[in-house]
Amino acid sequence: MTMIAGKTETIHIYHTNDIHSHFDNWPEISGYLLDQRKLHEQAGETCYVFDLGDFVDRSHPFTEATEGKGNVELLNQAHYDAVTIGNNEGITLSHNALAQLYKDAQFDVIVANLTYVDGSTLDWAVPYQIYTTNEGLKLAVIGATAVYDLFYSKLDWSIIEPRNVLVNLASKLKETVDCIVCLSHLGVNEDRLLATESSDINVILGAHTHHLFIHGEQVENTLLAATGKFGQYVGHVTITFENSHVIDKTASVIPTEELPADPVLSKQVYQMITGGTELLDETVFTTPENLGQNLFGASPLSDLFGQALLAYTKADCGLFNAGIFLGQLQAGVVTKRDLHRILPHPINACVITLTGRALREYYEISCHPDWARTEVRGLGFRGTMMGVMIHTNLTMKNDVLYIGENIAEPDREYTLATLDMFTFGFFYPNMKFEKIDYYVPELIRDIVGSYGARLFGTTS
Numbered sequence: 191m192t193m194i195a196g197k198t199e200t201i202h203i204y205h206t207n208d209i210h211s212h213f214d215n216w217p218e219i220s221g222y223l224l225d226q227r228k229l230h231e232q233a234g235e236t237c238y239v240f241d242l243g244d245f246v247d248r249s250h251p252f253t254e255a256t257e258g259k260g261n262v263e264l265l266n267q268a269h270y271d272a273v274t275i276g277n278n279e280g281i282t283l284s285h286n287a288l289a290q291l292y293k294d295a296q297f298d299v300i301v302a303n304l305t306y307v308d309g310s311t312l313d314w315a316v317p318y319q320i321y322t323t324n325e326g327l328k329l330a331v332i333g334a335t336a337v338y339d340l341f342y343s344k345l346d347w348s349i350i351e352p353r354n355v356l357v358n359l360a361s362k363l364k365e366t367v368d369c370i371v372c373l374s375h376l377g378v379n380e381d382r383l384l385a386t387e388s389s390d391i392n393v394i395l396g397a398h399t400h401h402l403f404i405h406g407e408q409v410e411n412t413l414l415a416a417t418g419k420f421g422q423y424v425g426h427v428t429i430t431f432e433n434s435h436v437i438d439k440t441a442s443v444i445p446t447e448e449l450p451a452d453p454v455l456s457k458q459v460y461q462m463i464t465g466g467t468e469l470l471d472e473t474v475f476t477t478p479e480n481l482g483q484n485l486f487g488a489s490p491l492s493d494l495f496g497q498a499l500l501a502y503t504k505a506d507c508g509l510f511n512a513g514i515f516l517g518q519l520q521a522g523v524v525t526k527r528d529l530h531r532i533l534p535h536p537i538n539a540c541v542i543t544l545t546g547r548a549l550r551e552y553y554e555i556s557c558h559p560d561w562a563r564t565e566v567r568g569l570g571f572r573g574t575m576m577g578v579m580i581h582t583n584l585t586m587k588n589d590v591l592y593i594g595e596n597i598a599e600p601d602r603e604y605t606l607a608t609l610d611m612f613t614f615g616f617f618y619p620n621m622k623f624e625k626i627d628y629y630v631p632e633l634i635r636d637i638v639g640s641y642g643a644r645l646f647g648t649t650s
Contacts, residue, residue, distance in 0.1 A: 198432045199325040202230055203371065205415065205425040207242035207397035210278065211250035211261065212420040213463060217456040218449040219421055220268035227269060236323040241265065242397035242416075243276025243335060243375035246283075246291070248633070249534040249572040251527060255469035257287045260462065262295050272298040272319060274333035274373040276397060280304070280349075281341040282536035282570075284631035288345075289314060300333035300373055302359055303350040304342070318359060320367060327431055330363040332356055332391075333373035336380075336398050341538075344630045352376055353384050360390035368434050371395065378416070385409035392436055393427055406441025415441040422446060470527035475642035481519040483532075484512060485577040486562050491515050491532070495634075496582030498641030503541045503629060505607035507549075507584040507593050509556060513566070513577030514609070514634065524642060533635035537570040540613060542606045543625040546598035549606060550591045552618050553584060569611040582607075609634065 204223055209216075223239050230237035245265065246258040253261055258279065265273065279288060292299050292314050302317035311317075318332040334352035342349040353376075360370050370391050374381050377399040385394060386409060393413045396403075402418035406427070417423040423443040430438040481491045492512055499508045517532040544552075556579035564576040583594050591598040598604065615622040632640075 197325065198430060198437075199236070199323060199327060200428050200430040201236040201238070201323055201327070201329065202226070203238050203240065203393070203395070203425075203427040203429070205240045205242060205395045205417065205427065206245070206421065207375075207395070207417055207425075208244045208276070208400050208419040209241070209247075209421045210244055210419065211247035211253045213250070213252070213264075213459065215421040215446040215449075216264065217452055217459045218446050219424055220264065220459075221452040221455045222424060222444070222446075222449045223268050223270075234324060236325075238271045238321065238329075238331075239269065240331070240371075240373055240395060241270055241273040242373055242395055243274050244278045244397065245273065245276070246279045248278070248282050248536045251467045251470055251530050252463040254526075254530050256466045258283060258291050259294070260466045262292060263462070264459070266294070266296045270297045271321070272300050272331055272333075272373065274301050274375055275299065275304070275315075275335050276375040277336050277338055278536060280335055280347070281338050281345060281630070282633070285346045287631075288347075298331075300331055301335055302332055303334040303337075303352040303355045305348045305350070307343075307346050307348050309348065317355075318363065320363075325431075327369065327434065328367040330360075330367040330370045331373060332359050332363070332370065333375075335375040336377060340626070340628055341630060344628055353380065353387060356384060356391070357388045360388050364390040368431065369393075369429060369436055374398075378414075381414055382409050385412035385414065388412075392429065393439060395425070395427070402443070403441060404443055406439075413439040413441055417443055424449075467527070470525060470530060472526050473523050473648050474526055474529060474639040475524050475646045475648055477519060477521055477524055477642065477646050480521050483515040483518045485575060487512070487578060488580055489515070491518060492580045494642070495638055496580060498637050499539060499607045499634075500582060501641055502632075502637045503539055503605075503607040505541050505605040507604065508580075508582035508607040509552065509584065509612070510580055510582075510609050511561070511577045512580055513573050513575050514571075516573050526639070529635040529639050533633075533638065534572045535570050535634065536572075537634050538610045538628055538630050538632070539607060539634060539637060540610050540626050540628045542608060542613070542621065543603055543627075544606060545600065546591070546602050546604060547600040548620070548624065549584075549593075549598055549604055550600075552606070552621065553581070553586065553591055555618055556581070557586075569614060569616065571611055
């Protein structure tokens with residue numbers, strides 16, 4: 191709007207998404223971003239760097255030990271301009287941990303569909319930010335994250351359906367800016383719908399569903415861009431203006447395996463991650479015997495977890511998969527690092543209130559022989575194979591289902607403790623329609639740790 195008539199300007203946007211604390215390529219990514227920014231600045235060009243959420247993932251011990259603040263420092267060092275949050279930042283951290291996560295951030299946090307429970311705006315994030323390019327153009331950046339209402343509400347946040355918020359926000363901003371970019375952690379289908387509902391958004395940088403657009407995707411007037419997952423690619427979007435109007439948009443990705451290694455930066459990142467991880471070397475409990483695992487049946491570890499799950503939830507019975515255990519615990523001192531190693535998943539426990547009839551249905555589904563070798567991706571699960579289903583205080587004798595020593599009556603209500611991943615409709619299709627109470631913010635490793643400390647104590 192203030193650009194000299196006839197003059198053109200191209201701005202460069204670099205973006206990452208769904209890194210999930212996969213730091214193997216991070217030295218190359220951060221080094222590349224720093225180098226590109228320097229090159230653009232030397233050429234007098236405008237450059238921005240954005241992340242689209244799920245940069246934090248508590249499956250990595252460094253993230254666990256620092257409650258994500260170590261991740262934020264990595265973003266600071268790479269000179270990011272803005273981020274939006276993903277569900278891993280939003281619902282795997284406690285309310286206080288998320289509120290403090292970006293305290294030392296040197297970049298903007300942009301999320302328009304999250305508020306405090308009383309409706310007041312966040313003091314650690316903004317719904318949008320306006321940036322001014324070298325030639326005086328105004329770029330509005332808006333952002334939103336995926337809706338997990340039951341989890342956010344339990345954590346004392348209020349999450350709002352994002353598309354209407356973003357459409358209305360873009361409509362208001364278009365009068366005062368030259369271009370609108372959306373940082374979206376909503377998923378590819380939501381991004382496509384958003385593009386059809388708003389002609390005001392020029393570019394949507396996408397995440398959440400780990401989709402990859404090698405050359406972007408054009409949906410009506412909007413360019414969609416995304417880089418897959420785990421830092422396998424860095425995205426590069428260019429937007430060219432003439433007389434304050436967008437005349438061209440392009441999207442591409444750079445494979446990180448092709449980026450040059452920087453030994454100095456690699457050493458710095460390694461030392462930072464190693465130092466942060468050492469915070470997990472804290473004793474939780476001391477076990478008098480080995481606690482082994484078994485993918486294909488019950489084990490001492492599954493017995494302990496089943497007991498811990500029922501003690502924590504006070505449920506009548508429990509159901510979980512043997513594949514959640516990614517190792518065993520040796521006799522002796524068990525540290526936070528040990529618990530994180532065997533249970534790295536950002537998974538919460540939940541309690542389902544259901545009839546004996548429904549409980550029998552889920553029990554029968556859980557006995558299917560294919561479970562043990564079923565591969566699982568996503569849903570918070572960080573292992574490989576499901577493993578057999580383990581039942582706690584739940585047995586079938588002569589085609590009669592028992593809870594403890596009592597027959598499960600078809601029309602009577604019971605409580606079943608299980609893992610949140612089973613309530614999303616993928617494994618037990620009807621389970622998502624039951625009455626579900628999610629237990630947050632404690633993750634399943636926290637449940638084992640607390641129970642083990644009470645059962646065994648912290649000293650040998």
